[in-house]
Amino acid sequence: MSAKRLLDQGLDEAVEALVEWSKSGKPVLLISHYDADGITSASIMIKVLNDLAIPFHVKIVNQLDEPTLRRLEKLLERHEFLIFTDLGSGQRNLLSRYADKNILVVDHHQPIGGLAADVKAWIEVNPRLYDINGNTEACASTMSYLIARRLSSSNISLAPIAIVGALGDMQDCGEKGQLVGLNRRIVEEGVKSGYVSEEMSLRLFGLRSKPLVECIARTTNPYIPGLTGNERASYKFLKSIGIEPEVNGQLRMFSSLSKEEVRKLVTGLIKYMIDVGLSSKEAERIIGYVYLFPREKPESPLFDAREYSSLVNACGRLDKYGVAIAVCLGDREESLKEAIQVANMYRERLGRYIRLVVSGEIVEEYEGFYCIHGDIVGIEEKIIGTIASIAASATLLPKGKPVIALTRAEKEGFIKVSARLPRALNRKGIDLARALRFAAEKVGGAGGGHEVAAGAQIPIERKREFLELLGESLYNAK
Ligand code: C5P
Ligand code: C5P
Numbered sequence: 001m002s003a004k005r006l007l008d009q010g011l012d013e014a015v016e017a018l019v020e021w022s023k024s025g026k027p028v029l030l031i032s033h034y035d036a037d038g039i040t041s042a043s044i045m046i047k048v049l050n051d052l053a054i055p056f057h058v059k060i061v062n063q064l065d066e067p068t069l070r071r072l073e074k075l076l077e078r079h080e081f082l083i084f085t086d087l088g089s090g091q092r093n094l095l096s097r098y099a100d101k102n103i104l105v106v107d108h109h110q111p112i113g114g115l116a117a118d119v120k121a122w123i124e125v126n127p128r129l130y131d132i133n134g135n136t137e138a139c140a141s142t143m144s145y146l147i148a149r150r151l152s153s154s155n156i157s158l159a160p161i162a163i164v165g166a167l168g169d170m171q172d173c174g175e176k177g178q179l180v181g182l183n184r185r186i187v188e189e190g191v192k193s194g195y196v197s198e199e200m201s202l203r204l205f206g207l208r209s210k211p212l213v214e215c216i217a218r219t220t221n222p223y224i225p226g227l228t229g230n231e232r233a234s235y236k237f238l239k240s241i242g243i244e245p246e247v248n249g250q251l252r253m254f255s256s257l258s259k260e261e262v263r264k265l266v267t268g269l270i271k272y273m274i275d276v277g278l279s280s281k282e283a284e285r286i287i288g289y290v291y292l293f294p295r296e297k298p299e300s301p302l303f304d305a306r307e308y309s310s311l312v313n314a315c316g317r318l319d320k321y322g323v324a325i326a327v328c329l330g331d332r333e334e335s336l337k338e339a340i341q342v343a344n345m346y347r348e349r350l351g352r353y354i355r356l357v358v359s360g361e362i363v364e365e366y367e368g369f370y371c372i373h374g375d376i377v378g379i380e381e382k383i384i385g386t387i388a389s390i391a392a393s394a395t396l397l398p399k400g401k402p403v404i405a406l407t408r409a410e411k412e413g414f415i416k417v418s419a420r421l422p423r424a425l426n427r428k429g430i431d432l433a434r435a436l437r438f439a440a441e442k443v444g445g446a447g448g449g450h451e452v453a454a455g456a457q458i459p460i461e462r463k464r465e466f467l468e469l470l471g472e473s474l475y476n477a478k
Contacts, residue, residue: 003130003131003132004130006129006130006131007127007130007132007146010123010124010125010129010130011125011146011147011150012150013123014104014106014123014125014147014150015147015150015151017102017104017121017123018048018049018052018054018104018147018151019052021052021054021081021102022052022053022054024080024081025055026055026079026080026081027054027055027056027057027079027081028049028054028055028056028057028079028081028082028083029056029057029059029075029076029078029079029081029082029083030042030045030046030049030056030057030058030059030082030083030084030085031058031059031060031061031064031072031082031083031084031085031087032045032058032059032060032061032084032085032086032087032140033060033061033062033063033085033086033087033140034060034061034062034316034317034319034321034382035086035168035169035313035316035317036164036165036167036168036169036309036312036313036316037086037108037139037140037141037165037166037168037169038060038085038086038087038140038316039060039165039312039315039316039321039324039325039328040141040144040161040162040164040165040168040312040328041085041086041106041139041140041141041143041144041165042058042060042085042086042325043161043324043325043328043329044141044144044145044147044148044158044161044162044328045083045085045106045144045147045148046058046325046329047148047155047158047329048144048147048148048151048155051148051151051152051155052151054081057075057079058321058325059072059075060316060321061087062381062382062410063087064084064087064088064090064091064094064095065091065094066094067411069094076098079101080101080102081101081102082098082101082102082103082104083103083104083105083106084103084104084105084106084107085106085107085140085144086106086107086108086109086139086140086141087107087109088103088105088106088107088124089105089107089108089109089110089111089112089124089126089128090107090109090110090111090112091112092111092112092113092114092115093112093113093114095115096115096116096119097116098119099116099118099119099120101121102121103119103121103122103123104123104124104125105122105123105124105125105126106125106126106140106143106144106147107124107125107126107140107143108126108127108128108134108135108138108139108140108142108143108169109126109134110128110134111124111126111128111129125143125146125147126143127142127143127181127182132181132182133181135171135450136171136173136180136181137171137180137181137182137183138166138171138181138182138183139165139166139169139171139183140165141161141162141163141164141165141166141168142162142165142166142182142183142186144162144165145158145159145161145162145186146182149189156189156190156193156195157195159186159187159189159190159193159195159196160190160195160196160293160295160305160308161328162183162186163179163183163186163187163190163196163291163305164305164308164309164312164328165309166179166183166186167179167291167305167306167309168309168312168313171183172289174289176200176285176287176288176289177203177285177288177289178198178288178289179289179291187291194294194295195293195294195295196291196292196293196294196305197291197292197293197294198289198290198291198292199289199290199292200287200288200289200290201287201288201289201290202254202262202265202266202269202286202287203219203221203222203285203286203287203288203290203306204216204218204219204254204286205218205219205220205306205307205310206218206301206304206307207254207290207304208253208254208255208292208298208299208303208304209298209299209300209301209303209304209307210253211245211251211252211253212238212243212245212251212252212253212254212257212265213231213234213235213238213245213246213251214231214234214251215254216228216234216237216238216269217229217230217231217233217234218347219286220390220393220394221285221393222273222278222282222283222285222286223390223393223394223395223396224269224272224273224286225273225276225277225278225394225395226276227272228394229351229354229355237268237272238265240268241264241265241268241272242264243257243261243264243265243268266286266287269283269286270283270284270286273286276395277395278395290304290305290306291304291305291306292304292305293305293308300332300336301340301343302327302332302336310343311324311327311339311340311342311343312324312327312328312339314339314342314343314345314346314347315327315339315342315343316382317346317380317382317383317386318342318345318346318382319382320338320339320342323335323338323339323342324339327339349380349383350383350386350387350390353374353377353379353383353387354387354390354391354396356377357372357387357391357396357397358396361376362374362376362377363397365401366467366471367471368401368402368470368471368474368475369401369402369403369404369470369471369474370391370397370401370402370403370404371404371405371406371467372384372387372388372391372403372404372405372406373406373407374387374405374406374407375406375407375408375415378407378408379405379407380407381407381408381409381410381416384405384406384407384416384418385405385418385420385453385455387405387418388403388404388405388418388419388420389418389420389453391403391405391420392420392421392422392423393420393422393423400422400424400425401422401425402419402420402421402422402425402430402432402474403419403420403421403422404417404418404419404467404470405417405418405419405420406418406463408460409457411457413459413460414445414457414458414459414460415457415458415459415460415463415466416455416456416457417436417440417447417455417456417457417458417466418454418455419432419435419436419449419453419454419455419456420432420452420453421451421452421453426451426452430451430474430475431451432449432450432451432452432453432454432474433447433448433449433450433451433454434451434473435454435470435473435474436448436449436454436455436456436470437454437456438469438473439456439466439469439470439473440456440457440458440466442465442466442469443458443459443462443465443466443469444458444459444462445457445458445459445462445466
């Protein structure tokens, strides 16, 4: 059967099951992941449950593992109907124990393991089961959206949050940062119905909602060495290319620039980035596709999908799930205000940690990698991955080595490890997932992930041994 037919069949199966569940009048337990894709996919499923008048209880978790399931044991016992979003496919073995329950998994991670023979009511909607790339073409919010759409065409209104989830998982990997695959279908549908617009534009953070100086200083993708994180330098940069950053004591917005000034800004930024050592390809990433939501106010942080995504991401990482879900479901008053405050707090914290990396205070150089010791300054478990991503993608550390960042895990006695590969090392035979899994298992921990982004948990007292093992396993293919 064609992949498309299989996908349609999977969506039908999910919708039929939900309609059937609704007849019981019993509540659903919805368990999701804390990142932007996890929060948006949970929000979409909440809308679906509301549409069907199904009562529900939501839990957002760091990961789906034995200790988490133990913590949720009472809740799990009480519920006959379970939904997992942005997790579940990788934990089929663990979930097999709920053979007597009705389970819907909406995920895009690699399915791992089989289901026990007595598991009967298991429905899994995952792009990888239909030959669709789960890293680049669809994520959990994409699949949740397709289920919601199948249930009701009015759920096209959810296209924006599906897109926010896909951008949160960095699925904008087409030419010039375009969304591709199933994500593209959602964009097209959203554009047709007026919920979304797609434009080629300058990709500065918050371009429509914030003063230009702030936009430049806040841009991390692409990272602009010397300007990112530094408003004073960004102010001076604008002056140096002949753009007045402020008028009558008021910082200027991008919308106030003349055509000539916009041209100066674009060429000035690209020239600057090349001058400080970025490749022209990297510098040109400052121009690309942006996704806008015309039904939001242009000055709102929810107008630009990437800014929206960073707001949801910040809430997730600082444990403010309820706030983020409320915003996704439409609260533009108190929850939005709170989300903006949370995002500011998150940004300050991130800035402080990045400065510690740049100053070298918490960095140790090994022969084969850089190690960021986040435990020294108490970096939160949910922020360490972001620090590793920024350190690997920007020129914070002399290029050419994988970045291994670690910190104390929330789980007593454990260290959380996040590893990222700088782009220049892609497809050079280094497989972070394999290396981390190997070294972690040797010291009584666990690890995995992707070639370019992986993670692990290890016992605290075996940190040094783990790092030594990693030094060997990173460069020993197979
Ligand atoms: O936590 P972090 O963002 O560093 O995770 C990177 C990747 O590694 C993710 O895909 C995550 O699912 C995976 N991972 C894993 N096992 C762990 C920790 C992370 O497979 N113990
Ligand atoms: O697999 P998972 O979604 O849990 O991955 C989490 C982290 O890995 C995110 O920080 C994401 O940006 C990063 N990642 C990446 N490149 C990939 C896949 C994931 O940087 N190809």
